[in-house]
Amino acid sequence: MLCQECGKRPATLHFTKIVNGEKTEFHFCESCAREKGEMIPGTSGGFSIHSLLSGLMDIDMAGKGAASSAKAAQSLRCEECGMTYSQFSKIGRFGCSSCYKYFGSRLDPLFKRVHGSTVHVGKLPKRGGSKIQAKRKIDGLKLELQQRIHEEEFEEAAKLRDQIRTLEKELSEQ
Amino acid sequence: MPNLRFTEKALSDWMRGQADASEIVISSRVRVARNLQHLPFPLLATRQQSEEVLKRLTGIPSDHLQSFGTFYTVELDHIDPLDKRVLVEKHLISPNLANESQHGAVILSEDESVSIMINEEDHLRIQCLYPGFQIRQAWEKASSIDDKFEEYIDYAFDDKHGYLTSCPTNVGTGLRASVMMHLPALVMTQQINRILSAVSQVGLTVRGIYGEGSEAIGNLFQISNQITLGQTENEIIDNLHSVVLQIIEHEKNARTRLMNDSRLRITDRIKRSYGILSYAEVMDSKEAGQRLSDVRLGVDLGILEGPSIPVMNELNVMTQPGFLQKTYGHDMNTEERDIYRAKLIRETLGKR
Ligand SMILES: [Zn+2]
Ligand SMILES: [Zn+2]
Numbered sequence: 281m282l283c284q285e286c287g288k289r290p291a292t293l294h295f296t297k298i299v300n301g302e303k304t305e306f307h308f309c310e311s312c313a314r315e316k317g318e319m320i321p322g323t324s325g326g327f328s329i330h331s332l333l334s335g336l337m338d339i340d341m342a343g344k345g346a347a348s349s350a351k352a353a354q355s356l357r358c359e360e361c362g363m364t365y366s367q368f369s370k371i372g373r374f375g376c377s378s379c380y381k382y383f384g385s386r387l388d389p390l391f392k393r394v395h396g397s398t399v400h401v402g403k404l405p406k407r408g409g410s411k412i413q414a415k416r417k418i419d420g421l422k423l424e425l426q427q428r429i430h431e432e433e434f435e436e437a438a439k440l441r442d443q444i445r446t447l448e449k450e451l452s453e454q
Numbered sequence: 455m456p457n458l459r460f461t462e463k464a465l466s467d468w469m470r471g472q473a474d475a476s477e478i479v480i481s482s483r484v485r486v487a488r489n490l491q492h493l494p495f496p497l498l499a500t501r502q503q504s505e506e507v508l509k510r511l512t513g514i515p516s517d518h519l520q521s522f523g524t525f526y527t528v529e530l531d532h533i534d535p536l537d538k539r540v541l542v543e544k545h546l547i548s549p550n551l552a553n554e555s556q557h558g559a560v561i562l563s564e565d566e567s568v569s570i571m572i573n574e575e576d577h578l579r580i581q582c583l584y585p586g587f588q589i590r591q592a593w594e595k596a597s598s599i600d601d602k603f604e605e606y607i608d609y610a611f612d613d614k615h616g617y618l619t620s621c622p623t624n625v626g627t628g629l630r631a632s633v634m635m636h637l638p639a640l641v642m643t644q645q646i647n648r649i650l651s652a653v654s655q656v657g658l659t660v661r662g663i664y665g666e667g668s669e670a671i672g673n674l675f676q677i678s679n680q681i682t683l684g685q686t687e688n689e690i691i692d693n694l695h696s697v698v699l700q701i702i703e704h705e706k707n708a709r710t711r712l713m714n715d716s717r718l719r720i721t722d723r724i725k726r727s728y729g730i731l732s733y734a735e736v737m738d739s740k741e742a743g744q745r746l747s748d749v750r751l752g753v754d755l756g757i758l759e760g761p762s763i764p765v766m767n768e769l770n771v772m773t774q775p776g777f778l779q780k781t782y783g784h785d786m787n788t789e790e791r792d793i794y795r796a797k798l799i800r801e802t803l804g805k806r
Contacts, residue, residue: 281623292654292680294661310651361494373575376494377610377618380625387622391615394623396657397684400616402627403597405604412613 281394283309290393358382414451418444460528461540461780466566466583477754477763478702479587480634480674483545484596487619487628488578488603489610495620496556496573504557507577511570512559514606522599523563525570530558539776545583550574568599575620576628578603585767587698589631593691616683626683631691633698638673638751639708640701649704650675653697657681671743672750672770677701713755724752732803737796738788742773746799761803772798 283291289309356365360378365386368374380387391398404412421444428437489495490510493503512527519525530538530552538552546566551558551574561570571579580603582596610618616626624630640646650660661676677698679690712720727748731737737745750766752758761769771777773795779786782794 290680292659293650294659310654313647313651361498363498371497372622373497373620374495374618374622375498377489377491377612380612380615380618390622391625391683395626395681395683397681399614400626400683402616402629402686403600405609405611406601407604407608415613 281307283307283312285309285312356383356386411451414447418447418451421447460526460544460546460562460566461537466544466546477750478636478705479698480585480636480767482584482587482589482592483632483634484582484589484592485630485632486580486596486600487576487624487630488580488600488607488617489619490577491608491610493577496575496577497620499556499573501556504573508557508559508572510607511572511578511603512561514603518602518606519561519599522568522595522602523565525561525563525568527559527561530555530560536776536780540780543774543776544771547571548574548579568595570599576624578607587633587702589633589695589698590691593629593631593687597687623680624682627685627687627690629682629687629690630678631694632676632678633694635675635677635698635701635705636673636747636750637675637701637705638747639712640705641673642712643708645704645708646675649701653677653701656693656697658694658697671740672747673744674747709751709755720755721757724748724755724757728752728758728803731799733800734796736792737773737799738792739773739775739795742795742799743770746770746773765802769799769802772802 281291283289284307286309289311291307292310293308293313294305357363358375358379359382361375363375363379365383368379368383374380388398421440425437425440425444428434428440490507493499493507496504496507499507508529516525528541530547538547541547541560542549542552544566546562546569547560548571551560551571555573557573559572561572562568567583569581569583571581580596580599582592582599584592612618617628619625619628637646640649653660657680659678659680661678662674677694679694681690685693727745731742731745731749746766746769749758749761750763753760753763753766772781775786775791778791778794778798781798786794
């Protein structure tokens with residue numbers, strides 16, 4: 281989520297203000313909050329996470345500079361739930377889990393900006409997670425292999441290489 | 455109907471426990487977001503699909519969650535608006551689930567430490583609450599409940615993005631860990647903004663808790679992780695944990711400094727607040743928040759003997775509008791609420 285004030289930096293200070301039962305949310309980046317000098321900004325005006333997210337995606341598009349690619353993205357459509365990319369960028373919510381697949385790498389700049397990353401490294405479902413687990417293990421072994429080669433420990437490296445081959449074979453047979 | 459019990463008492467049983475650092479960290483909360491495969495997210499689900507989600511999630515064998523306590527399912531369509539409001543005030547459900555969900559439901563554990571929301575923004579949101587600073591315990595519990603559901607439910611998950619959520623800000627781990635802190639000394643010594651901006655630079659967000667005014671109510675701040683993708687759950691929890699430890703340290707130092715430099719002024723302020731809470735006839739929520747914060751600080755500093763921390767926690771919930779109306783059994787306008795709030799506080803403090 282971007283700062284509602286400058287629209288450039290990620291919003292990290294969030295406030296909910298309730299006046300006469302009306303709830304207003306404020307989202308500022310650290311430096312705008314400081315500029316305001318107040319924890320509680322006196323500014324008003326409607327705000328929603330949706331419009332912020334959509335603002336964010338517009339920026340990503342503008343950053344690419346290519347109007348045609350932006351246009352192509354807007355016409356992307358999830359075949360499962362029917363949500364279009366342009367709808368997604370307006371409401372800031374996916375319609376179903378397949379949206380992730382249909383919008384694909386178009387989403388990477390968004391994830392990069394919100395999370396600083398595009399790849400999950402956390403928990404895996406116990407069922408169905410074994411393949412990913414194997415992949416992660418192979419990636420880890422490959423890193424170690426490079427390290428061993430770098431340190432000229434070729435005997436260890438050979439063992440690792442064999443281990444990786446076995447695992448990769450198992451994975452492809454699954 | 456066992457469900458109304460959840461709206462009768464202000465203080466959940468889980469909040470009665472004493473815990474480490476519970477004078478500065480009031481509670482620790484973890485929320486895990488999950489969705490079912492092959493069904494659209496609640497945003498686009500038809501009534502029928504939402505019903506299907508509800509059926510599947512409440513359909514897992516009832517003894518399956520037994521190791522975490524006795525559970526009750528409450529369907530939001532079946533309870534009245536005031537009960538919904540009280541559940542929100544107790545943080546057992548979100549305002550979104552209370553007001554906007556379709557076939558929304560919550561599965562609550564008897565001690566109210568576990569609340570499993572169905573058809574909120576995501577199909578499934580598992581929330582675990584612990585008193586004091588127990589964020590790791592909260593994560594471990596939420597994670598094992600997640601495992602229990604996963605035995606019966608196929609989650610929407612992909613290799614690259616992890617657990618898929620309706621909002622892109624939750625994708626990956628689906629984990630939001632947050633800690634509620636009471637930081638009166640940092641506010642009084644005007645260090646709070648500096649500290650909170652520092653916090654915001656390490657991937658955490660800070661939320662002030664505001665009431666019917668424009669100022670922070672009761673010097674309460676919620677610190678939570680902002681990033682859910684590209685970090686492991688343990689990294690997220692550890693990061694939050696170490697930052698909260700540092701804030702506790704700063705708050706403690708500020709308290710010591712206050713007591714060294716202006717003991718008389720602080721003592722006066724605390725006792726004044728205690729006196730006003732004990733005798734006032736009218737009390738708006740903003741004043742109640744501030745004065746209850748003073749009294750809590752007074753207890754922490756040993757200036758006041760009581761009330762106990764659980765009673766303070768109870769008062770924070772009981773003085774909310776929904777709970778007041780529930781307690782006294784009728785709708786109230788703002789003026790009436792202020793009168794009943796004062797009465798309730800007087801009686802609670804007088805009793806002990
Ligand atoms: Zn800004
Ligand atoms: Zn979709």
